[in-house]
Amino acid sequence: xxxxxxxxxxxxxxxxxxxxxxxxxxxxxxxxxxxxxxxxxxxxxxxxxxxxxxxxxxxxxxxxxxxxxxxxxxxxxxxxxxxxxxxxxxxxxxxxxxxxxxxxxxxxxxxxxxxxxxxxxxxxxxxxxxxxxxxxxxxxxxxxxxxxxxxxxxxxxxxxxxxxxxxxxxxxxxxxxxxxxxxxxxxxxxxxxxxxxxxxxxxxxxxxxxxxxxxxxxxxxxxxxxxxxxxxxxxxxxxxxxxxxxxxxxxxxxxxxxxxxxxxxxxxxxxxxxxxxxxxxxxxxxxxxxxxxxxxxxxxxxxxxxxxxxxxxxxxxxxxxxxxxxxxxxxxxxxxxxxxxxxxxxxxxxxxxxxxxxxxxxxxxxxxxxxxxxxxxxxxxxxxxxxxxxxxxxxxxxxxxxxxxxxxxxxxxxxxxxxxxxxxxxxxxxxxxxxxxxxxxxxxxxxxxxxxxxxxxxxxxxxxxxxxxxxxxxxxxxxxxxxxxxxxxxxxxxxxxxxxxxxx
Amino acid sequence: xxxxxxxxxxxxxxxxxxxxxxxxxxxxxxxxxxxxxxxxxxxxxxxxxxxxxxxxxxxxxxxxxxxxxxxxxxxxxxxxxxxxxxxxxxxxxxxxxxxxxxxxxxxxxxxxxxxxxxxxxxxxxxxxxxxxxxxxxxxxxxxxxxxxxxxxxxxxxxxxxxxxxxxxxxxxxxxxxxxxxxxxxxxxxxxxxxxxxxxxxxxxxxxxxxxxxxxxxxxxxxxxxxxxxxxxxxxxxxxxxxxxxxxxxxxxxxxxxxxxxxxxxxxxxxxxxxxxxxxxxxxxxxxxxxxxxxxxxxxxxxxxxxxxxxxxxxxxxxxxxxxxxxxxxxxxxxxxxxxxxxxxxxxxxxxxxxxxxxxxxxxxxxxxxxxxxxxxxxxxxxxxxxxxxxxxxxxxxxxxxxxx
Numbered sequence: 001x002x003x004x005x006x007x008x009x010x011x012x013x014x015x016x017x018x019x020x021x022x023x024x025x026x027x028x029x030x031x032x033x034x035x036x037x038x039x040x041x042x043x044x045x046x047x048x049x050x051x052x053x054x055x056x057x058x059x060x061x062x063x064x065x066x067x068x069x070x071x072x073x074x075x076x077x078x079x080x081x082x083x084x085x086x087x088x089x090x091x092x093x094x095x096x097x098x099x100x101x102x103x104x105x106x107x108x109x110x111x112x113x114x115x116x117x118x119x120x121x122x123x124x125x126x127x128x129x130x131x132x133x134x135x136x137x138x139x140x141x142x143x144x145x146x147x148x149x150x151x152x153x154x155x156x157x158x159x160x161x162x163x164x165x166x167x168x169x170x171x172x173x174x175x176x177x178x179x180x181x182x183x184x185x186x187x188x189x190x191x192x193x194x195x196x197x198x199x200x201x202x203x204x205x206x207x208x209x210x211x212x213x214x215x216x217x218x219x220x221x222x223x224x225x226x227x228x229x230x231x232x233x234x235x236x237x238x239x240x241x242x243x244x245x246x247x248x249x250x251x252x253x254x255x256x257x258x259x260x261x262x263x264x265x266x267x268x269x270x271x272x273x274x275x276x277x278x279x280x281x282x283x284x285x286x287x288x289x290x291x292x293x294x295x296x297x298x299x300x301x302x303x304x305x306x307x308x309x310x311x312x313x314x315x316x317x318x319x320x321x322x323x324x325x326x327x328x329x330x331x332x333x334x335x336x337x338x339x340x341x342x343x344x345x346x347x348x349x350x351x352x353x354x355x356x357x358x359x360x361x362x363x364x365x366x367x368x369x370x371x372x373x374x375x376x377x378x379x380x381x382x383x384x385x386x387x388x389x390x391x392x393x394x395x396x397x398x399x400x401x402x403x404x405x406x407x408x409x410x411x412x413x414x415x416x417x418x419x420x421x422x423x424x425x426x427x428x429x430x431x432x433x434x435x436x437x438x439x440x441x442x443x444x445x446x447x448x449x450x451x452x453x454x455x456x457x458x459x460x461x462x463x464x465x466x467x468x469x470x471x472x473x474x475x476x477x478x479x480x481x482x483x484x485x486x487x488x489x490x491x492x493x494x495x496x497x498x499x500x501x502x503x504x
Numbered sequence: 505x506x507x508x509x510x511x512x513x514x515x516x517x518x519x520x521x522x523x524x525x526x527x528x529x530x531x532x533x534x535x536x537x538x539x540x541x542x543x544x545x546x547x548x549x550x551x552x553x554x555x556x557x558x559x560x561x562x563x564x565x566x567x568x569x570x571x572x573x574x575x576x577x578x579x580x581x582x583x584x585x586x587x588x589x590x591x592x593x594x595x596x597x598x599x600x601x602x603x604x605x606x607x608x609x610x611x612x613x614x615x616x617x618x619x620x621x622x623x624x625x626x627x628x629x630x631x632x633x634x635x636x637x638x639x640x641x642x643x644x645x646x647x648x649x650x651x652x653x654x655x656x657x658x659x660x661x662x663x664x665x666x667x668x669x670x671x672x673x674x675x676x677x678x679x680x681x682x683x684x685x686x687x688x689x690x691x692x693x694x695x696x697x698x699x700x701x702x703x704x705x706x707x708x709x710x711x712x713x714x715x716x717x718x719x720x721x722x723x724x725x726x727x728x729x730x731x732x733x734x735x736x737x738x739x740x741x742x743x744x745x746x747x748x749x750x751x752x753x754x755x756x757x758x759x760x761x762x763x764x765x766x767x768x769x770x771x772x773x774x775x776x777x778x779x780x781x782x783x784x785x786x787x788x789x790x791x792x793x794x795x796x797x798x799x800x801x802x803x804x805x806x807x808x809x810x811x812x813x814x815x816x817x818x819x820x821x822x823x824x825x826x827x828x829x830x831x832x833x834x835x836x837x838x839x840x841x842x843x844x845x846x847x848x849x850x851x852x853x854x855x856x857x858x859x860x861x862x863x864x865x866x867x868x869x870x871x872x873x874x875x876x877x878x879x880x881x882x883x884x885x886x887x888x889x890x891x892x893x894x895x896x897x898x899x900x901x902x903x904x905x906x907x908x
Contacts, residue, residue: 068642068684094570109652116590117570126573140680144642145629150680162564164573169603170564176597178568181646181654181681183627193646193654193681196568196596199612 051081053267055088057131057308058315062138062154069142076139079149079182082189087132090114091305095129097122107183107190129304130160133311133354140179149182149189157202159354161304161346168346173202173354204357209367209386211414216328216456217503218254218292219247220419224463224489228472231263231276237283243462244287246489251503254290254328256418256458259317261299267309269316277317281326290328292418292458293321294371295355297334298471302343302351310351311358322363329366329387330359331418335373337380349380356384371418375402379409391419396445403453414456420446421460424496425485429478440497443488447504459502463487534561534604537582542614545595546651549587549613556583556604565600567591567615573603591615595653619659622650624700624707632713635693635752641712644684645676647702654681661702663687667714668694689714693752716752719806724762724798726813728789733815733896734840735791736847741774743800743808745781753781754802760785762800772796791850792897793817819846819896829908831881835893836874845873850895857890870895879907 059080064071086105093102097118102111121127134157141150154177162170176199181192223243226234247255257280264273284291295314321327332355339348356368367386372378378390388410392399406415422442426433434442443459450457464487473479488499534556543549551563553576560576563585572591576583591598595617601610625646633639643663647655661683663674667690676683687698696712728739741762746754760783764772776785783800790796794815800808818840825834833854838846850870854877856863863884868875875895884907891902 090570112652113569113590113594117572120588120590121570121572124573124575128571130571141682141684143627143629143644143684144640144686145627147629148627148644148682150682152680160566160571162571162573164562169562169573170601172564172601174566174599179681194568195594195654195681196598199566199597199599201610 053309054305055084055091055131055308056267056312057084057087057133057135058311059084059135059137062136064139066139067141069144069146071139071142075142075146079151079189080137083137083151083180083182083191084135086191091130093118094121095127095305097127104188105190107185107192110191110194113194125165127163127166128160129163130158131304131307133157133159133308133358147184149184151180151182152197153178153180159304159307159350161350171346171350175200175202204361206357206360206384207364209360209365211367211386214328214367214387214414214456216254216290216292216416216458217252218256218290218458219252219462219488219502220458220460221247221255221257221462222465224465224487224491227463227465227467228258228260228469229263230258230280231260231273235276237279240280241283241287244283244289247462248287248289250488250499252289254292254458255284256292256294256331258294258297258334260297261295261310261313263298264313264317267312269313269320274317274320278320278324281321281324285324285326289326291326292329292331292369293317293327294331294334295359296332299333300339300343302339302347304347304350307351307354310355314355314358315362318359318362322366327366330363330368331389332356332359332368332370334371335391336370337372337374337377352381353384356381369416369418375406378406378415382410382413385413387414387416389416389418392417393420396442396449399446399449400453403449403455407453416456416458417446417450418458419460420457421486422498423482423485424464424498425482427481429481433482436496436498440501443498443501447501451504459488461486462489464490464496466491534583534602534609536609536611541612542616543592545615545618545649545653546593549592549615551585551587551600553583553585553602553609555581561602561604563600563602565591565598567598568594568596587613593651593653617653617656618649618651619656619703620649621647621655621659621703621705623648624702624705626700626707626710628698628710628712631711632715633689634717635689635691635714635748635750636717637688637691640686640688642684642686643698643700643710644682645678645700645702645707646682647678647705654678655702659683659702661700663698663700665696665698667696668692687712691750691752693748693750716754717748717750719746719754719758719802720749721806722746722800722808724800724808724811726798726811728813730841731814731816732818732841733790733792733794734818734846735789735850735896737789738786739789739813741776741785741787741798741800743778743781743783746778746783746802746806747781754778756780758783758802760800760802762787762798765797766790767795790815791895816841817897819850819898822893822895822898822900824893824900824902826902826905828878830905831879831884831907833877833879833891833893834874835877835895836870838870838873838875838895846870848872852893852895855892855894856884857892858887860890863889881907 089101089105093099099115099118102114135153136155137151137153140152155175156178157175159173161168177197179195179197182189183192222230223239226232264270281291332352336348336352352370359368369385369387369389372390375390378388382388422434422439424434424436424439426435465484468480468483473483488502489495534553537552563574565574565587574585576585595615598613598615601608625648627644628641630641633641645661655678657678659678661676663676663685665672665687674685676685693714693716696714698710698712700707723744724741726739726741729737743760748754756779758778761775762785774785774787776783796813797810799810819838822835822838835852838850840846848871852868852875854866866877886908888904888906890904893900
């Protein structure tokens with residue numbers, strides 16, 4: 001008894017001794033590394049100042065026919081950069097009611113006007129989040145000594161959200177024409193005079209897109225070996241061709257593919273990824289399959305300040321793919337309603353609305369949809385989208401009713417059940433999960449409902465996956481393991497019972 | 505009958521309900537009372553609306569520089585919105601929107617510039633131009649009012665220039681917020697004074713330097729104290745007054761390079777910069793008879809004529825004496841053109857051979873007309889040596905001298 005106590009005491013003593021020593025050593029090493037930082041020689045000369053793209057609205061210079069000196073590319077580029085930076089610092093200033101950065105882009109007397117606004121808004125607790133989406137500048141004048149320029153920027157599309165006491169009171173999109181005088185001071189093109197010459201409420205023209213011929217009977221597709229990383233190093237057109245053949249042979253006519261925002265390079269879209277995407281579409285075309293392309297997958301930042309960057313991303317992809325024969329529709333975003341709570345419903349909807357406008361402006365042919373995660377959200381933006389899409393993983397008994405309600409709300413647009421399925425996982429992490437037979441029954445039943453309601457559909461998904469990345473459903477094993485078993489084909493490549501009911 | 509009664513009843517109901525709708529809309533939706541949409545900059549702007557159910561909706565308004573919200577004041581049973589000063593003091597379009605829950609009401613106001621000039625913001629450049637009429641500078645004027653707004657389009661601006669005897673005035677008009685005028689140079693170089701005026705307000709004075717154009721060909725001359733090649737005196741080369749094609753003297757500091765080609769095709773170079781059109785450069789006399797051919801250039805722009813200078817030999821002959829076991833060699837006296845001792849510093853070159861093989865070359869300069877060489881026994885062992893002595897273009901050879 002005594003010896004046991006002694007041993008416990010000894011252990012505690014030794015352990016605390018080791019702990020103390022470890023703490024002291026880590027403290028000293030932290031101090032040492034702190035003293036060693038800060039004087040990195042490579043930073044001494046500021047030789048590496050990389051331009052970070054923060055603000056990239058669509059900017060199209062009108063043909064140069066200015067008075068005064070002929071403009072050259074370098075000067076025009078410098079002027080453009082400083083002009084956009086001037087907008088950017090202004091947006092930040094009005095969002096935060098702080099004056100940081102303004103003095104670099106507005107001359108002494110012009111900045112006073114901004115300071116006045118900041119003071120006024122700060123006093124009344126008004127903040128304004130804004131961005132500009134389009135600029136069409138014309139160079140009117142460039143002085144002989146290259147120190148002064150006049151620009152008219154026509155039809156600037158400005159989106160604004162006005163908050164009073166942190167509460168959103170107004171969202172507005174305006175299109176305005178500005179005339180500006182710039183002076184080159186200290187190497188910055190600074191705004192000297194700024195005059196809004198005209199302004200209107202912005203209402204984009206939306207062309208009607210034909211959707212009558214649409215008959216989507218499809219499946220959500222990821223390759224078995226590299227799901228959620230389809231366009232990475234393991235990209236293989238052979239695998240995809242093989243899979244697409246299975247899909248085609250099963251009687252389906254389309255696939256839903258995902259373009260991940262970060263994976264594709266954000267605002268500066270990686271041409272290699274685009275090339276892989278186009279190759280995939282080529283394979284689909286060869287198999288006579290159509291593709292619903294979901295943009296902005298793994299994207300959750302809808303903040304107004306980054307809209308211009310998001311739009312450049314969408315623009316690059318839409319421009320690259322819009323003429324491809326395999327393309328059938330654009331899906332702007334997968335399940336955006338899941339971000340309502342964390343990012344604000346208005347913000348997300350405004351983002352979607354503007355993104356739809358952009359995609360429709362670039363592509364007049366292909367219909368646009370949003371992959372809502374439930375039927376309740378599906379009628380949001382129903383007037384903007386051409387196809388209404390929703391996902392359904394809930395109780396099948398309630399589906400019929402949900403569709404009926406939805407159809408009442410949206411009588412004249414095609415409705416696509418864009419994701420549905422049942423995991424056949426039942427094991428250690430989920431002992432009472434569904435079996436493969438349950439899965440087959442589920443698909444049989446839902447196909448009957450689809451046929452009865454005359455819906456178009458895309459099921460989830462072709463394969464059981466071996467690995468599911470953490471970002472998809474989180475790291476909890478019962479979720480990840482469930483997600484691995486939604487396929488019509490199992491890990492070993494054998495068709496499950498549900499495969500029979502892959503289509504109606 | 506029954507049918508008729510029902511019909512009238514229904515008709516009455518329809519009428520009644522429509523009346524109710526009209527009334528309803530009257531009480532809920534505010535209506536803009538203010539009819540004015542054009543204002544002069546700096547004037548107070550108050551937008552007045554009829555009172556709405558919702559007590560005091562905010563008014564959003566936005567001008568060139570920013571946006572804000574204005575709160576209402578209720579006066580005389582109507583809503584008054586006073587547009588803030590920082591909006592009314594800047595020209596341009598102001599758009600507003602009444603943030604009413606039911607029906608959004610929006611509109612635009614124009615704030616027009618004043619025909620008044622408080623400051624003349626003037627920019628001129630480049631500050632230095634070339635005479636001759638083709639080069640020009642540009643005057644840019646931004647007339648602004650007392651609230652720092654650009655003035656209306658087509659405001660008259662007088663651009664005024666003075667140059668030599670001429671004083672000119674040109675009318676230009678503002679366009680794109682500015683007024684500008686190109687000012688061409690005249691044939692003459694000089695200073696041009698520029699100013700501008702608009703609606704009674706004058707700018708300050710600006711100076712433009714009209715520099716001469718590029719130089720034209722010129723002539724050169726040389727001046728020297730005597731024509732002897734004594735290696736001591738200095739010849740000075742000068743250009744004529746260098747002018748441009750309009751006869752303006754080129755700018756001070758124009759760089760002139762003189763190239764001297766000697767008899768044996770060696771090139772010497774000396775340079776000078778102009779002062780009042782004349783550049784000077786110097787070169788020391790050669791120490792032996794020579795003929796120089798000289799030509800000057802302003803690089804890439806102009807060149808001079810070619811002149812030729814001859815230098816006469818000063819030392820006709822010299823003596824060499826050996827002493828101290830032949831180990832001391834005395835060269836001299838070295839005498840100049842008047843038999844005077846040559847000034848110190850004349851180069852004398854002694855070359856030493858042994859068995860027809862070069863052993864050493866020693867160069868010394870003269871001092872008081874003589875040069876002495878001491879051949880140390882430690883270096884030059886006792887033996888037979890040959891020597892050759894060169895100075896002022898002359899050469900003497902001494903065969904086999906015995907050193908001991």
